[in-house]
Amino acid sequence: MAITDIEVMQNYIRMCGDGWDQGWHERNGGNLTYRMRPEEVEQCRPYFKDSPGEWVEMGVQADNLRGEFFISTGSGKYFRNVPLAPQDNICIVEINAAGDAWRIVWGLEKGGCPTSEFPSHFLNHSVRKEATGGACRVIYHAHPANLIAMTYILPLTARDFTRALWKSATECPVVFPGGVGVVPWMVPGGRDIALATSERMKEYDAAVWAHHGLFASGPDFDTTFGLMHTIEKAAQIYILALSAGQGKILQTIEDDQLRAIAKDFGVTLREEFLD
Incomplete structure (x- = not known):
């Protein structure tokens, strides 16, 4: 079994492919993030890197997203390539205890970082989580x-x-x-x-x-x-x-x-x- 056999990863990858098929993602345009459920994190944890990446400050902060995990498209990566090589084009990131930095725990095997618009996604996740009582998980x-x-x-x-x-x-x-x-x-x-x-x-x-x-x-x-x-x-x-x-x-x-x-x-x- 691979991490891409896990249901949440399959659904994420499918949505990337569907968006490409609609013509909404020219070149490396667009981005997708998903706030993972605790049980999904545990399903994926066996595939995490032995040594996570360095913490990277975002320039924004959210108390209600401390310690959360997100699946994200990579900066400069193409939606059309996500179904072909997800390990190179998407990643799972962990948010630190202060709620102001991320680190990569899986994915982007050939290098890279989460989407350049991750700060926008992060703050949107924060306000939508608050507005929906935690129901919103996709940006x-x-x-x-x-x-x-x-x-x-x-x-x-x-x-x-x-x-x-x-x-x-x-x-x-x-x-x-x-x-x-x-x-x-x-x-x-x-x-x-x-x-x-x-x-x-x-x-x-x-x-x-x-x-x-x-x-x-x-x-x-x-x-x-x-x-x-x-x-x-x-x-x-x-x-x-x-x-x-x-x-x-x-x-x-x-x-x-x-x-x-x-x-x-x-x-x-x-x-x-x-x-």
Whole structure:
């Protein structure tokens, strides 16, 4: 048996392959992190390095993630290569007792470190863990083209993006009734964008990075991938409708119809986003 035969690793690897197949991960674009359950850590522990890597400070800190373990894609690694050689393209990292540094305990056998956006993921995990009572375990960042295109033509507000997406596909108000947050363009990989994104993720399951991509969160791989997929499909419909209508949309789902969807499916929409 190999570590890649363990269910959590298989599910993680599958999601990387699915994201590549969708076309969301050009070159080394995007990243995926998963906060492991204690029993999953114990299943994987026999495969950990005899000598873990050195501790690396992140520049951010979270008390509620002290001592946690994460599976992460590697910085500069390609999603397309994860299913082919997971040991070279992903890793498991341990967080120190202070909650401000990581070290590699498995993976990246040919060298490397966790995704350069690990600080953003780390703070997002912290706020989503707090907001969901520990349920959220997955943070996923990808570059879905249609959603990125929307950031060039819509005001960069949560209300504008949420309304456009909700009205583009009937399932959207059911899948993300709380809406989506929006982060203005910032240099990726640093402390500033990590803090800005984590502020949005206190309120939302997903946050748009202007001219860059989308952050999505969830309790498991299927839910998180499904959120990303649903948002991008709605964005594609929106862009197609605008293009076909030469910038004009003749009819759409009205606000009272959104309320009717919410009532029938038992979800609560963010009312301030409705007229």
